[in-house]
Amino acid sequence: LFGRLSVIAVVLAEAADLGLQGTASRALVAGTISLRGMARAKLLITACVVGLALSFLPVAPVLSPLVLFFVLAGWSEFLGVALRARGDRGQESAVIFCLRLVGLVLVGAALLRGTSLAGVAWAHAVSPQPAILLGFALLGRKPAPAGVGDPPVGAILRESTPLAVNGGLALLSLRVEFLVLSFLRGGRETGLFLAGLRVVEFLNLVPSAVAAGAMPALTREALRGGGPVRARTAATLART
Numbered sequence: 001l002f003g004r005l006s007v008i009a010v011v012l013a014e015a016a017d018l019g020l021q022g023t024a025s026r027a028l029v030a031g032t033i034s035l036r037g038m039a040r041a042k043l044l045i046t047a048c049v050v051g052l053a054l055s056f057l058p059v060a061p062v063l064s065p066l067v068l069f070f071v072l073a074g075w076s077e078f079l080g081v082a083l084r085a086r087g088d089r090g091q092e093s094a095v096i097f098c099l100r101l102v103g104l105v106l107v108g109a110a111l112l113r114g115t116s117l118a119g120v121a122w123a124h125a126v127s128p129q130p131a132i133l134l135g136f137a138l139l140g141r142k143p144a145p146a147g148v149g150d151p152p153v154g155a156i157l158r159e160s161t162p163l164a165v166n167g168g169l170a171l172l173s174l175r176v177e178f179l180v181l182s183f184l185r186g187g188r189e190t191g192l193f194l195a196g197l198r199v200v201e202f203l204n205l206v207p208s209a210v211a212a213g214a215m216p217a218l219t220r221e222a223l224r225g226g227g228p229v230r231a232r233t234a235a236t237l238a239r240t
């Protein structure tokens with residue numbers, strides 16, 4: 001049950017990003033969109049998704065906090081991308097590590113207390129807050145780059161739309177079989193399939209992480225008109 005609701009929640013929470021995280025890794029380096037503009041667009045759609053999740057809390061006591069978790073986790077990852085775009089990969093790692101560590105501690109504590117499934121979901125929902133505060137604190141210590149574009153929210157969302165469609169389809173492509181199975185079979189069969197799916201997802205994370213980590217350097221190289229980063233990234237992906 002937790003696996004099925006988590007899959008549904010992560011797909012719903014994608015509506016609070018709409019490709020902005022992927023767009024940020026390129027636009028923040030190229031200077032076409034400011035961090036303030038990206039954050040303003042993300043905050044607007046986040047408010048809409050969080051409002052809907054809270055409104056369905058009485059009828060979805062587990063799903064709603066899981067949606068909140070993935071939405072807030074997306075914010076911590078977004079702030080990590082902003083730090084990476086400014087060349088601070090170590091600080092990005094610190095934000096992500098904080099997100100995972102606090103989540104592990106809070107969920108572990110909830111399980112040890114024998115709390116309900118809704119309690120575990122709320123432990124997830126609360127866990128991204130320290131990472132978000134850390135990300136804002138680290139970014140606040142850095143001066144904003146000059147001469148960066150600040151288009152309106154509508155223009156930012158139009159630019160991120162292709163990545164939003166790709167992100168939604170990518171999330172569904174690995175999970176649609178699980179969702180169908182969860183409605184056709186029992187918990188044991190569904191749980192075993194989910195365990196195998198986690199292995200596949202982990203293998204997919206490796207090339208995705210390489211591409212995401214290389215994007216700022218690829219953008220800088222494209223602005224310069226050439227360099228070794230593209231060839232080195234392709235070779236790394238081929239080896240993985």
